[in-house]
Amino acid sequence: MPYDLGATVRLTAECQDPAGALTTADTATVTVTLPGGGTAAPVAEETALGTGRYLADYVSSVPGRHTVRWVFTGPADAYTDSFDVRPLAPPTILSLADAKRHLKLPPGRSDRDDEIRGWTESITRGIEGMCGPVVVRTVEERHEARRARSIALHHTPALELTSVTSVQPGGTGYAVDDLDLDPDTGLVRRLDGGTLTGLLQFVYTAGRPIVSANITAAARIIVQHLWRTTQGPGRPQLGTGDFDVTEPIAGFGYAIPNRALQLLEPDRLPPGVG
Template sequence: MPYDLGATARLTAECRDPGGTLTTAGSASVTVTLPDGTTTTPVANESGTGRYVVDYATAQAGRHVIRWVFIDPADAHTDSFDVREAAPPGILSLADAKRYLRLTDAAEDDELRTWIESITAGIEGMCGPVIIRTVTHRIDLRRAASITLRDTPVVELLALEPLHTGGTSYAPADLDVDPDTGIVRRLDGGTFVGSLISTTRVGRLIVPAALTAAARIILRHLWQTRQGPQRPTMGTPDFDVNEPTPSFGYAIPNRALQLMEPYRLPPGVG
């Protein structure tokens, strides 16, 4: 399961001789390659014969690669772990998810949080950003009367600046932005020129109840199917899954799709 940014990841490895017996190594080293490509070499400690541990305080979000190297006997292991971003988008809170599934302890919290992130990504893939975030995109054009931002709905266009030095920047106060379509026009009727970088706040200030309800239904469906090949006994075919969806395959029950329908992106968008 991913670690939260700033949490301590406990990294473990075993040193075995060619016969497979746990053995204390003459030396043990561990290298952690961070998401930005830099490396760090924390000190490995032996917790038992041939068993080594490092407590590593995470400082970057993303995939980390771990390389263990033992000498005398020669042995090596490569592994990896993930670190969540500081504020991962989640359409449901952990407390909401646990309450809906009637879970009372923390034993499965990490798995639940992973499901919540996955469900959020799937719903946003079909309905556009739901959770408020700031995104940056490159827009390439020669000259145009309007530009279309990639993600909608748009909460606020924060900046529209040139990609290259000497290009033209456009003040957000001088622009009209359609929050639903992402179309941006100049208030003076002029055109946009050159390659631009847009910085935009996107998402929904208030998450529609229908999307929250859809997320709960998807969560229950995935949670039940995770526990075995059983079919939910909801008493209606609305909870069946009849056809695949682009973002989720066969993971979305019909009733969730019905709740999401008013917010679905047009074909070819997103």
């Protein structure tokens, strides 16, 4: 499971001799390669768990996929692994507490929290793939305008323009006060009726300040559906038809049951949009 940004990641490895026996190395080093390049080198120590077992603690500082490389000498051995770090605020439609209540898990039980958080993040991505941004976030995207009367932003609802700058040296940006943004269509126009020109970087806020009840209800149904798949075979339950799946969703397969699709129908994007 991914680690939260700022959490301490405990890295472990074993040093083995050519025969496969655990042994104490003359030297042990561990290098963490960061997602955007650069490295970190936490201190590796042999643990009290037994000969040849090593650990190092790394405090995460950037989100994304990290690669871990252990190298031992005397004897020569090596081990490579990886781990993920969540963004500072990953978008989720359901809170952990909301999901646990719907799954009827006791508030004090936390052994499955990371798994449930993983489900809520993936559910959010699936719903937003069908309905557009739900959780409010900042979006950055480029558009090449050639005397265009309007530019259509990719993500709607588009709530507010933050900036429109030129990517080209010597190019001209536009003050957001001189532009009109249609939240529903994402169309950006000049208030004076002029055209937009150049390779432009748009920074704007997209999402829904108020998440409608049908979207929240659909998210609860989907998390319950996915949770049931982890529980293994058991006694048949009444109402299992609510979790039937007949329509595959691009990028989400058969993970969204029919009842959730029906709830999301009023907010689904037209085909080819999004």
